[in-house]
Amino acid sequence: MTCVNCWNRAWRSAGSVAARLALLTYALGVALPVQAGHYGPPSYSGGTLTMVPCPTVAYFMQQGGYGAGGGTGGANTSTTCSGQITATFQWIPDGPGDNPPAKVIVKETCTATWSGTNFGTPHGSCDNGLGFPETDGPGPGGPPGSTSITGTSTGTCYTVQDGQQTITLHCSPSAWASDNVVTNYSSVLYSASIILQGAALTTPDPKVIPTKNSPANKCVYNDASPGVLGNPAWVITFVNADPNNYLNSTSFISFDIGTSVKTSGPKTVAGSTITQQFTYTGLPANNDAFGDKQVTGQVGGGIAMTSIANVQVFFPKNATNHPLPDLPIAPLWYNATVTPNWYYYWSQTSANYGTHYYGGNAGGSTGVTYFDKPGNTGFATPKNAWVSLIFDQASLTSAAGTWNGAEGIDFFANMCRHEEQHRLDNIDLWGANSDVRPAEDSDGDRFPDARKPTYVPGHPYDPNNPATYPDTFHYGVNPLPDKEDLALRRQPAWTNGTADRQDWARPGHQWP
Amino acid sequence: MFAYVGAFGAFILLYLVVPCGAQKPAAGVAHKGFDLAQLAPLHDSSGGTPAERIAKGIAFLQQELANPSPPRWGVGGGPIDSGYVLQAIIGSIAFPGAEDPAALRRYRDQAISVRIKRLLTISLAETGAQDTIPDLLRLVRSEPEGGVRYEAVLALSKFLRPPADTDVPKRLRPGEVWAPLNGRTVTAITDALIASLQDPFTRYRGPHDNAGTPYYPIMEQARVSIQRVGLVAEPVIQNDKLIGWNVFTAEGQLFRSVALKRPLAMPTGTGAR
Numbered sequence: 001m002t003c004v005n006c007w008n009r010a011w012r013s014a015g016s017v018a019a020r021l022a023l024l025t026y027a028l029g030v031a032l033p034v035q036a037g038h039y040g041p042p043s044y045s046g047g048t049l050t051m052v053p054c055p056t057v058a059y060f061m062q063q064g065g066y067g068a069g070g071g072t073g074g075a076n077t078s079t080t081c082s083g084q085i086t087a088t089f090q091w092i093p094d095g096p097g098d099n100p101p102a103k104v105i106v107k108e109t110c111t112a113t114w115s116g117t118n119f120g121t122p123h124g125s126c127d128n129g130l131g132f133p134e135t136d137g138p139g140p141g142g143p144p145g146s147t148s149i150t151g152t153s154t155g156t157c158y159t160v161q162d163g164q165q166t167i168t169l170h171c172s173p174s175a176w177a178s179d180n181v182v183t184n185y186s187s188v189l190y191s192a193s194i195i196l197q198g199a200a201l202t203t204p205d206p207k208v209i210p211t212k213n214s215p216a217n218k219c220v221y222n223d224a225s226p227g228v229l230g231n232p233a234w235v236i237t238f239v240n241a242d243p244n245n246y247l248n249s250t251s252f253i254s255f256d257i258g259t260s261v262k263t264s265g266p267k268t269v270a271g272s273t274i275t276q277q278f279t280y281t282g283l284p285a286n287n288d289a290f291g292d293k294q295v296t297g298q299v300g301g302g303i304a305m306t307s308i309a310n311v312q313v314f315f316p317k318n319a320t321n322h323p324l325p326d327l328p329i330a331p332l333w334y335n336a337t338v339t340p341n342w343y344y345y346w347s348q349t350s351a352n353y354g355t356h357y358y359g360g361n362a363g364g365s366t367g368v369t370y371f372d373k374p375g376n377t378g379f380a381t382p383k384n385a386w387v388s389l390i391f392d393q394a395s396l397t398s399a400a401g402t403w404n405g406a407e408g409i410d411f412f413a414n415m416c417r418h419e420e421q422h423r424l425d426n427i428d429l430w431g432a433n434s435d436v437r438p439a440e441d442s443d444g445d446r447f448p449d450a451r452k453p454t455y456v457p458g459h460p461y462d463p464n465n466p467a468t469y470p471d472t473f474h475y476g477v478n479p480l481p482d483k484e485d486l487a488l489r490r491q492p493a494w495t496n497g498t499a500d501r502q503d504w505a506r507p508g509h510q511w512p
Numbered sequence: 513m514f515a516y517v518g519a520f521g522a523f524i525l526l527y528l529v530v531p532c533g534a535q536k537p538a539a540g541v542a543h544k545g546f547d548l549a550q551l552a553p554l555h556d557s558s559g560g561t562p563a564e565r566i567a568k569g570i571a572f573l574q575q576e577l578a579n580p581s582p583p584r585w586g587v588g589g590g591p592i593d594s595g596y597v598l599q600a601i602i603g604s605i606a607f608p609g610a611e612d613p614a615a616l617r618r619y620r621d622q623a624i625s626v627r628i629k630r631l632l633t634i635s636l637a638e639t640g641a642q643d644t645i646p647d648l649l650r651l652v653r654s655e656p657e658g659g660v661r662y663e664a665v666l667a668l669s670k671f672l673r674p675p676a677d678t679d680v681p682k683r684l685r686p687g688e689v690w691a692p693l694n695g696r697t698v699t700a701i702t703d704a705l706i707a708s709l710q711d712p713f714t715r716y717r718g719p720h721d722n723a724g725t726p727y728y729p730i731m732e733q734a735r736v737s738i739q740r741v742g743l744v745a746e747p748v749i750q751n752d753k754l755i756g757w758n759v760f761t762a763e764g765q766l767f768r769s770v771a772l773k774r775p776l777a778m779p780t781g782t783g784a785r
Binding site: 403411415418452469475477478 | 549600666
């Protein structure tokens with residue numbers, strides 16, 4: 001309801017013709033998105049192209065946007081595009097009293113590229129600063145025997161921002177190529193514009209690249225059985241446009257997660273947004289199904305917006321809701337009932353090694369290798385063989401001690417290799433289907449007396465002493481038991497961090 | 513070499529002469545504790561002559577005493593603290609010491625620091641030097657570091673079995689004759705070991721500071737070692753706590769009873785093995 005006095009004040013304060021037209025259409029009930037004024041063209045600054053050995057070049061305006069590209073060739077050369085680009089827009093009113101709109105859509109497009117030709121693997125990478133991953137393909141080519149690669153990170157991003165007198169945007173695209181003997185090339189091209197009427201994907205945020213220590217754009221299944229992925233409700237926000245008019249032309253494309261069952265709810269309008277809820281039920285069978293995903297939001301009907309956001313999907317580390325919780329286990333003595341998610345999924349990664357079983361919670365123990373036979377507390381059906389068990393504490397950490405303080409998936413990797421070495425040692429020392437023969441083991445360390453002096457050339461063990469050498473591995477038991485010394489010095493090496501990109505546990509190495 | 517700079521297609525050749533390079537600034541590093549891997553070269557000739565390795569080991573002792581390691585935890589248990597590090601160094605020095613006992617004795621005798629002298633006495637004992645027994649009998653009762661006391665008990669225990677040609681490190685050099693201990697010395701060692709049944713030095717198994725998984729290495733070693741003189745130690749347990757030991761002769765007669773100063777949790781758990 002508008003009273004006469006209010007109307008008069010508004011009419012006087014709306015100085016320009018366009019503003020009065022807008023007021024008039026409002027008063028007449030016509031919902032036309034009229035805006036008096038506009039933002040001028042952007043001014044750009046920042047960013048450099050550095051070529052070694054060559055002078056540094058500042059980014060500059062060119063056809064299609066702002067940036068630079070350059071290449072070098074020869075040994076010890078490189079080319080790097082780096083630095084923050086700043087784009088500044090000024091509001092230009094049509095007349096007095098034409099204020100900036102409350103909200104605007106910012107459209108940013110950026111392409112970062114590198115290419116390299118080398119005798120060997122070319123070196124380089126690129127990131128357009130808007131959350132779009134690099135994709136690699138064949139490069140420009142080179143002499144016979146050389147390898148050529150081109151990497152590109154490109155895409156357009158829409159975001160909703162407050163309308164202000166001055167709008168300042170920042171973007172930090174980067175590209176580099178170096179130490180490629182034939183050619184190095186890198187380039188960046190960026191452009192930005194302000195749209196007064198439009199829409200943007202706002203959840204998940206297209207400008208976020210999921211990083212280790214931030215929860216942004218990350219989802220994790222809950223602990224329920226079957227597990228349900230939490231919080232995947234995606235949102236498109238409209239500016240100076242009624243979302244009801246675009247409901248049919250708006251769509252979300254949400255990722256798949258392997259065998260997890262995806263269902264989608266109806267699209268709903270609330271205020272200036274359209275939301276759609278996606279539900280994923282049941283964790284996938286394969287570890288590869290977790291990880292990097294994309295959500296696409298699209299609006300047609302004259303707005304013509306397509307926006308892509310990157311998200312990551314994780315499993316709850318210690319829950320037991322993976323699809324096959326009844327893998328072979330050691331019941332009773334080891335108190336194991338079902339395998340936890342970390343054991344199930346990490347066993348599918350490069351961190352896994354050898355033959356082992358899950359042994360449940362065994363107090364302070366991380367792993368054990370023993371001979372499973374009738375009369376032992378072990379498998380219900382004795383295996384009559386040397387068996388390695390991985391216990392719950394193998395998913396934790398060795399702190400600052402053994403294996404350079406291996407933690408999480410790295411600790412699991414080292415434990416698998418350690419127990420497998422024990423298993424192979426025992427098979428070699430006693431036989432695949434033979435337990436320890438006490439008569440041959442006078443010091444009771446499961447290492448036959450006759451083998452101890454010469455089993456490792458140049459590193460004799462004392463047959464009358466179960467712990468010959470001091471601890472040189474930060475194991476935590478000194479003197480070090482001979483069988484531990486034997487396994488620690490011969491177990492396959494593992495480099496901590498190698499499997500980080502396969503670790504989709506929460507908490508884990510990609511989401512502590 | 514060549515270079516070009518352009519706006520997506522423009523191509524300018526530049527000739528280049530400027531080399532480039534970058535250096536990482538050195539970062540301040542907090543004391544993370546003695547790196548036990550440094551001890552491995554002391555165990556064999558890859559680390560130099562026996563005298564060089566002994567000297568290196570003594571330098572490690574001085575370093576650890578001057579700058580004690582903070583406690584850490586290993587996969588098999590913990591803590592890996594300064595006493596643990598000293599114990600590992602002492603044990604490591606015994607390896608070159610067994611190859612050149614005269615050199616180790618010389619270093620021990622010439623040491624100005626009483627602390628270093630005592631630590632080297634334990635190393636010397638592990639090479640079979642029977643004249644160290646009186647010092648060991650004192651050290652197992654008075655040494656403040658549990659890890660070092662433990663190493664002294666280990667060294668003392670070794671005297672209760674004759675040297676073998678498979679000993680590592682060697683306790684008998686070519687041409688040497690082993691003299692069996694006399695009765696009074698065996699009695700003194702036995703008394704010291706029975707006293708060590710009361711030593712509450714505690715360590716923990718597993719990769720974390722888990723007070724639910726204690727074990728008592730000095731007690732355990734004393735229990736095992738007195739079997740070599742025909743005695744059997746049986747734990748006395750009350751309310752699931754270890755409160756002492758009864759020591760029996762081989763014939764089953766009670767030889768002695770010892771009580772702990774305070775009840776201890778029963779040893780449990782294992783690390784990776």
